[in-house]
Amino acid sequence: MIKVNDNYLKLPGSYLFSTVGRKQREYEKAHPDRNVIRLSIGDVTQPLAPVILEAMHKAVDEMGQAETFRGYAPDLGYEFLRDAIAKGDYHSRGADISADEIFVSDGAKCDSSNIQEIFSLHSKIAVCDPVYPVYVDSNVMAGRTGTYDVETERWSNVIYMPCTADNDFAPELPKETPDLIYLCFPNNPTGSTITKDQLQVWVDYANKVGAVIIYDAAYEAYISEENVPHTIYECVGARTCAIELKSFSKNAGFTGVRLGYTVIPKELKCGDTALHSLWARRHGTKYNGAPYIIQRAGEAVYSREGREQLKKQVAYYMNNAKTIYQGLKKAGYQVSGGVNAPYIWLKTPDKMTSWEFFDYLLEKANVVGTPGSGFGPSGEGYFRLTAFGSYENTVEALDRIQKM
Amino acid sequence: MIKVNDNYLKLPGSYLFSTVGRKQREYEKAHPDRNVIRLSIGDVTQPLAPVILEAMHKAVDEMGQAETFRGYAPDLGYEFLRDAIAKGDYHSRGADISADEIFVSDGAKCDSSNIQEIFSLHSKIAVCDPVYPVYVDSNVMAGRTGTYDVETERWSNVIYMPCTADNDFAPELPKETPDLIYLCFPNNPTGSTITKDQLQVWVDYANKVGAVIIYDAAYEAYISEENVPHTIYECVGARTCAIELKSFSKNAGFTGVRLGYTVIPKELKCGDTALHSLWARRHGTKYNGAPYIIQRAGEAVYSREGREQLKKQVAYYMNNAKTIYQGLKKAGYQVSGGVNAPYIWLKTPDKMTSWEFFDYLLEKANVVGTPGSGFGPSGEGYFRLTAFGSYENTVEALDRIQKM
Numbered sequence: 009m010i011k012v013n014d015n016y017l018k019l020p021g022s023y024l025f026s027t028v029g030r031k032q033r034e035y036e037k038a039h040p041d042r043n044v045i046r047l048s049i050g051d052v053t054q055p056l057a058p059v060i061l062e063a064m065h066k067a068v069d070e071m072g073q074a075e076t077f078r079g080y081a082p083d084l085g086y087e088f089l090r091d092a093i094a095k096g097d098y099h100s101r102g103a104d105i106s107a108d109e110i111f112v113s114d115g116a117k118c119d120s121s122n123i124q125e126i127f128s129l130h131s132k133i134a135v136c137d138p139v140y141p142v143y144v145d146s147n148v149m150a151g152r153t154g155t156y157d158v159e160t161e162r163w164s165n166v167i168y169m170p171c172t173a174d175n176d177f178a179p180e181l182p183k184e185t186p187d188l189i190y191l192c193f194p195n196n197p198t199g200s201t202i203t204k205d206q207l208q209v210w211v212d213y214a215n216k217v218g219a220v221i222i223y224d225a226a227y228e229a230y231i232s233e234e235n236v237p238h239t240i241y242e243c244v245g246a247r248t249c250a251i252e253l254k255s256f257s258k259n260a261g262f263t264g265v266r267l268g269y270t271v272i273p274k275e276l277k278c279g280d281t282a283l284h285s286l287w288a289r290r291h292g293t294k295y296n297g298a299p300y301i302i303q304r305a306g307e308a309v310y311s312r313e314g315r316e317q318l319k320k321q322v323a324y325y326m327n328n329a330k331t332i333y334q335g336l337k338k339a340g341y342q343v344s345g346g347v348n349a350p351y352i353w354l355k356t357p358d359k360m361t362s363w364e365f366f367d368y369l370l371e372k373a374n375v376v377g378t379p380g381s382g383f384g385p386s387g388e389g390y391f392r393l394t395a396f397g398s399y400e401n402t403v404e405a406l407d408r409i410q411k412m
Numbered sequence: 413m414i415k416v417n418d419n420y421l422k423l424p425g426s427y428l429f430s431t432v433g434r435k436q437r438e439y440e441k442a443h444p445d446r447n448v449i450r451l452s453i454g455d456v457t458q459p460l461a462p463v464i465l466e467a468m469h470k471a472v473d474e475m476g477q478a479e480t481f482r483g484y485a486p487d488l489g490y491e492f493l494r495d496a497i498a499k500g501d502y503h504s505r506g507a508d509i510s511a512d513e514i515f516v517s518d519g520a521k522c523d524s525s526n527i528q529e530i531f532s533l534h535s536k537i538a539v540c541d542p543v544y545p546v547y548v549d550s551n552v553m554a555g556r557t558g559t560y561d562v563e564t565e566r567w568s569n570v571i572y573m574p575c576t577a578d579n580d581f582a583p584e585l586p587k588e589t590p591d592l593i594y595l596c597f598p599n600n601p602t603g604s605t606i607t608k609d610q611l612q613v614w615v616d617y618a619n620k621v622g623a624v625i626i627y628d629a630a631y632e633a634y635i636s637e638e639n640v641p642h643t644i645y646e647c648v649g650a651r652t653c654a655i656e657l658k659s660f661s662k663n664a665g666f667t668g669v670r671l672g673y674t675v676i677p678k679e680l681k682c683g684d685t686a687l688h689s690l691w692a693r694r695h696g697t698k699y700n701g702a703p704y705i706i707q708r709a710g711e712a713v714y715s716r717e718g719r720e721q722l723k724k725q726v727a728y729y730m731n732n733a734k735t736i737y738q739g740l741k742k743a744g745y746q747v748s749g750g751v752n753a754p755y756i757w758l759k760t761p762d763k764m765t766s767w768e769f770f771d772y773l774l775e776k777a778n779v780v781g782t783p784g785s786g787f788g789p790s791g792e793g794y795f796r797l798t799a800f801g802s803y804e805n806t807v808e809a810l811d812r813i814q815k816m
Binding site for chain 2: 012023026051052056061064071077078079080114115118141149217218263264266286293296300398
């Protein structure tokens, strides 16, 4: 008699963004006359850049001719894309990563949820609190997190590193030693970041205790300040302790195109076992590559025109971030983020809980955001707005919020 | 100190097709003058059909306009595609599957390796022998298969159902009761299939013992004979015991496009838990949808023109299958498959092992095939050739084989 993986049954409620989406749909159904503005999920709204469209049209045409048709992609991804990544994202920053340490995938969400699979079920994970829910939930599903305490909203076998206004949203080294440390900078959801020196502390710590850092750099393109690292491999010693995840969703608007990659340096080992070879085995056995057409789109991101066109796209969203940040400030909110990240993190007013503020904002301003508590217990009393709307909607939303 | 998932270390050798590819590359490097013909991996060679190219060009254009741009796809996939699948693959065959029981994915390889995740680690799996390696390897990685015996090439905790010439390559009900039964018809690698009545026996058995059947119907488009089921949901009672996996790789040439889907009927339960809701949770948490452009390509497969154009493509490959089948027969080989499937399964001559024949064929005819033993111990002494090459290459390969 078949039994289910009962770790799934331990998951409290549904996936955060599914709940946010459901609540929005219910409100819209009940109030069909209202124009609801969505600044919740980190989904982009600007069309793809011309150079990317051109690359995809060309690749589609290639797929229509026997001579240029492509079937199964190479396990790690096409060399043309891995070369462009190695050069564009690493060599240009003095980071020593080679093309054969890059694994192309269909996005950082899949990679960040699958990467835990190559580690022992007895590994102890450490996460920032608040945190992107996928890191924790994927470990819950695998059975690594112990039991859930409804009171504290914490898992018994997870190390939480609170990130609040008190520590400027930067995690401190945990007291208990973790095996796997998830870090995301620029951060989702708080929009904060840390300096290269601060990240070096984490790299040194991981090398000292024998932990592996899963470094999610999905929002790297939004870094505007000096001294904020663009990749963890800018830090000395990262090649022996860090795996980096990257996404094309936010720098190139690929949320509906689906492309990402994972870097595993060949020196990164547990005993004699190279993690690179385990992930290669997983890729070969459980994955079949990103579509050729999409990998060509990814390549175009690194072309000269691609860089120029996407710089403008990122600037567009960062102008929204500024609009939100300043608009909230003006309305008297306590705000952070929005400078090196497309996320603005605000303290809810009048001691409202995050979900109370969600309902309040939806009701009074017809604006959808994401409750901070959905990202972890230390997110309670906070709220996330994203800069990925259109400029017009963003201005309108802030106008409404100021009038609340 | 981090530890790896040591189940990965139990896997013998590398993924079958990686080894076949490596051996081919080595041979070509050593003999650059030889024209090696590859009839090994099930990779298609015909260009995409015009109606599919058209749909993709249109979707690319949509992604270039703010009004029609699409970001994250709905969790289960776009309704336009799920509706087309429900109608085209199920309602048309009298199978009662609704659009919201269909989960769109980036291919059947990912789905067939990920599906085990929603079941208990204590589940016992049953597989045909020989079998598509992904079913077993994904369970090895999860830790469900016990220990590997190098002598017998079997896992201690896997039920093997031999499929050889003795039973006409159709598995018999296992003596020991399994929890999870993997079936693939038309079969990879043997190219054989079973009748609707035979499949009904499996459905009845699964319902009786409380097992779940993972039914891989990736090669359904190649069925040419009457009374061979196109979907397991043609059988009475399949809604309470079967999950079906489908691929667009072989019916529409999508090996490099990446699209597939999984069907989980809502009645399929373990105790009170609907497997549909577990898979939905996995999709929502660990997956981010197939690209919009690719889902539109999938929709085009079900259009009138799509059906007509793809019928010709399948006929092209099946003509190759006939060429291989008849050519091998003529050369005195014992052959099966190739009638309802693009795979031809042959008995190696002169008691050669599968890998001996691989080397022999590569050396003497410069043709690459896949050793039967790579699919399981009962595949020893067999060899697989695929019909997915070009007609010219296929004719040339058989010509060379006949002259060996």
